Amino acid sequence: MNQSIERDSTHGPQLFGQPRGLATLFMTEMWERFTYYGMRAILILFMAGAITEGGLGLDDKTAGAVYGLYIAATYLLAPMGGWIADRLIGQQRSVIWGGVLIMLGNGLLAAGDTRLFFIGLIVIVLGVGLLKPNISALVAQLYPEGGSRRDAGFSIFYMGINLGAVLGSFFVPITAAAFGWSAGFALPALGMLIGLVQFQVTKNHLGTSGLVPLGKPATWWPIVGFMVVLVVVAALAITGALALNPVRISVVANWTMIALAAGYFSYLAFFAGLDLSERKRVVAMIALFAACAMFWAGFEQTGASLNLFADRHTDRVIFGWDMPAGVLQGVNPAFIIIFAPVFAAIWVMLGKRNLDPSAPFKFSLGLILMGVGFFVMYLAAQYVVQGEKVLPTWLMLTYLFHTFGELCLSPVGLSSMTKLAPARFVGQVMGLWFLATAIGNNLAGQFSGEFDPNNLPGMPDRFLYLMWWGVLAGAVLLVLTPFIKKMMGGVK
Secondary structure (H helix, E strand, O other), rough: OOOOOEEEEEOEEEEOEEOOHHHHHHHHHHHHHHHHHHHHHHHHHHHHOOHHHHOOOOHHHHHHHHHHHHHHHHOOOHHHHHHHHOOOOOOHHHHHHHHHHHHHHHHHHOOOOOOHHHHHHHHHHHHHHHHHHHHHHHHHHOOOOOOHHHHHHHHHHHHHHHHHHHHHHHHHHHHHHOHHHHHHHHHHHHHHHHHHHHHHHHHHHHHOOOOOOOOOOOHHHHHHHHHHHHHHHHHHHHHHOOOHHHHHHHHHHHHHHHHHHHHHHHHHHHOOOOOHHHHHHHHHHHHHHHHHHHHHHHHHHOOOOOHHHHHEEOEEEOOOOOHHHHHHHHHHHHHHHHHHHHHHHHHHHHHHHOOOOHHHHHHHHHHHHHHHHHHHHHHHHHHHHOOOOEOOOHHHHHHHHHHHHHHHHHHHHHHHHHHOHHHHHHHHHEEEEEEHHHHHHHHHHHHHHOOOOOOOOHEEEEEHHHHHHHHHHHHHHHHHHHHHHHHHOOOO
């Protein structure tokens, strides 16, 4: 049967050789990422924007801290979202309710009220935590046979992620520049609404995948307790009864997350009943965990300090059009779309020659490339200190190096942790991996806050610090690579 849409007895409706349900999930994720990255492209610009121009008027340090906490929280709540789906409502309902919360949260941002703004961020975090892990789980359930077909399906799905990121980073900043901040936040809400409608209309193509929870039934009480605490804290903050300092919260949160990670690794190493080879792999996991956190601490400057740099110090006039700063947030996902197949082909080619680099080597290369990107910014900052605005090409070159670094580290990370984790702890280790990303993103907000807009002569040194952060971390990991490979015990 040579038609684009067909049916077979194993997989149900087909579209171009893939389950028809993949198109449903592709479009849903595309619109969710449109919403997420579109809002992210203007978030710190709005918070640091002058009150007279409709912004919140926060100083850079506070805006950076809020940004870091927000991004970190979206990763921290992913394990809880997975638990809710597995034990309470199933993946399909989790995606729907997650999307509803994301839409409502962006609607609160669009309202233009400061108190509602922070409540909106919390609501979005809850929505992303509920939707993000479960839509990926639904993709996996479309391919019970596993194999290369599933890999191809996830590759297509990944394209949806980056396509949504590119579109959101383009249209949302343009809308905000043309019609105001409220319109800029309203567009992501509309995007999520479109994604929800599309999902609801076409979810029959998913069949029974993720329709009911497959894990051991659980009670709602832990979730109810968490929500009660959250509502009480929010109410106290809104009424002024509880003074919250985002900068202080960010620091405390980071040390808390580091302590949690250290505690869990200690548990695995000494109290989980692992054999010697498994304990050695825990050592390797610690090294990769630390490298992951350090990478994202630098990389996530894209939406923080580098976004502010684009807004304040970049000549963005192109053929008479004053390009909004947030549009440059789409450069990284665009580069991902272009270069992901290239890197995949390189690893395959090297693998056929038994030259495929090890995971720690790829991690070290990713960190070094991230550092090289900040050296580009160090050079650009020299012109800013002299009172000049620089071309966007400086940022684009930085994002190119950062994209190369991401492609060396990010796709390898999850795969490596699943291989290194003891079989009975794989799910928990995946949650731990999200924790590494959360630590890195929170640190990114803190690093961004160190860029003092009133101290331009100090800007090059801040970028130089981030350069050494990546290069030295990568160099140390490179030196330790033989030892880490030994601890991995043959895991590739």
